[in-house]
Amino acid sequence: MEIFIKASQFILSLSLLIVLHELGHFIPAKLFKTKVEKFYLFFDYKFSLFKKKVGETVYGIGWIPLGGYVKIAGMIDESMDTEQMKGEPQPWEFRSKPAWQRLIIMLGGVIVNFILGILIYICLMWAYGEKYLPxxxxxxxxxxxxxxxxxxxxxxxxxxxxxxxxxxxxxxxxxxxxxxxxxxxxxxxxxxxxxxxxxxxxxxxxxxxxxxxxxxLPRYPFVISSISDKSANKNSGLQPKDIIITIGGTPIKYFDEGKDIFAKLKGTKTTIEVKRGEEKKTIEVQVNDEGKLGVGLAQLPLKDLERLGYYSLETKTYSFTEAIPAGLNKSWSTLTGYIKQLKKIFNPSTGAYKGLGGFISIGSIFPAEWSTQAFWNITAFLSIMLGFMNLLPIPALDGGHVVFTLWEMITGKKPGDKFLEYAQLLGFVILLALLIFANGNDVVRLISSWTK
The missing domain is CATH 2.30.42 (Pdz3 Domain)
Structure with missing residues (x-):
């Protein structure tokens, strides 16, 4: 059930991002009277799960969930339809449009992704605010x-x-x-x-x-979560939720302090004082030869630590106008943080490339239980990530088309159709290699977790 919930959220988020990204290309293309032959969620190699032609455009859902696309007439894109390019340019084709119009069409998808991410973060700040540990x-x-x-x-x-x-x-x-x-x-x-x-x-x-x-982590109190059946302290009187506050008369505030004291008391008996609700109780315990009591440690959520007086959390609420700069700041920090990570991935000495993940890794960041706040927070992050990734100057991505169009606008020389065709093929090879590597990492990690 946990996998189903995570997968459902991932597919929903991915579908939303793909459709809106492609709308970012579709809308300016239609505004500039450019023919859009297909609008697809996922890829439809050989067949489609669903398709319907409305006007001049076929809308459909493919069976390969690796993205989506709009097929614009007169453009070398994911379809690699080079036959169309052999004919004379037609007024409704992409290649016949001025460079500035083509640039807007190609940038439309990433602009939508960035705007979507910003809007989601603004709405999250407005609806939920922020609660954190300063x-x-x-x-x-x-x-x-x-x-x-x-x-x-x-x-x-x-x-x-x-x-x-x-x-x-x-x-x-x-x-x-x-x-x-x-x-x-x-x-x-x-x-x-x-x-x-x-x-x-x-x-x-x-x-x-x-x-x-x-x-x-922030330092935690010594809160007992459970007592092992094999523990010598099974019948000592210890109970789950007890908080150890003294050991042998020495006060402790945090688990790490208690751990150090017990390590010095290996194989001996000692008395501890625990806080149980509003009561305090003194209990004699046996410390085993490993310097432990044979109990589990409860890692309390921050709200419980605040209730116990260990930390003071800060809660910020925002009006809609206050949420706008807060959402913009969150979007900017998300983007810059992602860029820093990407730079480390491309530096072999960091070993960050080993952490590159595919669909399993992305899907795993969604929670095992539905949370509206978590879903939209992750979707905003993925939207900004998708926008930036598509801006990379790789020919098969929007960024590659943007680079070629900017080159044309600066030099006045338009790249030839053959050059664009080969560049697109090269881009596909690069993307396919990255896709195989990232998802291969996921599979290796999955198998490794099974064999532990």
Whole structure:
């Protein structure tokens, strides 16, 4: 059921983005009296799931869910229909239109994607606002989870102040900023220290267990989620939801403090004090030879940590006029962050290419339960990502056509049909290779998870 819910959201989001992107080409083409022969959601190699001709245009749904297209007369595009190009140019054909009109037609799709992403973010800010943990409210520093955070030379209790000279205002920004960044500043025991993000940091992140969660978290209290049946403390009186607040008379606030104390008490008995609702209870426990109690740790949501008095969250609400700049800022940070990631992917030394994913990776970012806010937030991100990807100067993408049209406008020389045909083929080869590589990464990761 979880896979079905994720897949349904992915298909719905993808279909919406494809249709609106293609409308971005279709509408200006019609305005400039250019014949549009086909308008398709997904590709229709050999046959269609659905098609209907209305006027001069066939509208349909293909069976290959790798995108969509509009077939514009007099243009070498996804259809690779070169027979049409052998005849004399007709007034209704794309090739007969002025360069500025062709440029607008080709830019229409990415413009729609960017506008859609911005509008969604504006509406999200207006409808839901923002609730987050301010970085300055994490007064006792962060919790280093594993060796990945240690590779950044971080220690529990450090405070990340800035990345690449930009101050961190929201705690949840830290992981993605470190992934995209190169240098960062921490505060440790009142001293500010500048550090470098290892060049291969993303490679280490990709190689890490994908179920391990974030490599940096705010420090958590020692809240018991369960007691193992094999634990010597099964009948000690400990209960789920107990919060350990002292160990052997030593007060603790966070789990990492308790973990360090128990590590020194291996194989011994000690007394702990727990907070249970409004009560406090003292319990004798056995620490095993690994320095553990044999209990599970509950990682509480931020709202529960706020209720317990550990952190103060900030809630921002926006009027519609206030949501406009907030949505624009969110769109810009989404775009610039994605560009930074893309730059690292094209730098082999980072190993970021190993994290490139296809449809499985994209589908997995949708939640296992329907959430209107999450769905539109992810759709906005994908819309901006799709817009930027289509602007890349690869011949089979809109960006490739834009480059050739700009060249014509600057030099006054129009590329020949044969050149455009070969360029389109080259672009398809590049895109196909990227598609195979990205989805191949997904398959390898999937098989790896099954064999663990």
């Amino acid at each position: 970085n300055e409210n994490v007064v006792d520093g962060l919790w280093v989870q594993d060796q990945l955070a240690e590779s950044l030379a971080l220690k529990t209790g450090d405070k990340v102040i800035s990345v690449d000279g930009v101050k961190i205002n929201k705690f949840n920004q830290i992981p993605i900023e470190l992934i995209n960044g190169e240098r960062f500043v921490i505060e440790r025991n009142g001293e500010k220290i500048e550090k470098e993000v290892p060049v291969n940091f993303i490679s280490m992140l990709v190689d890490r267990d994908r179920d391990a969660g974030s490599f940096i």
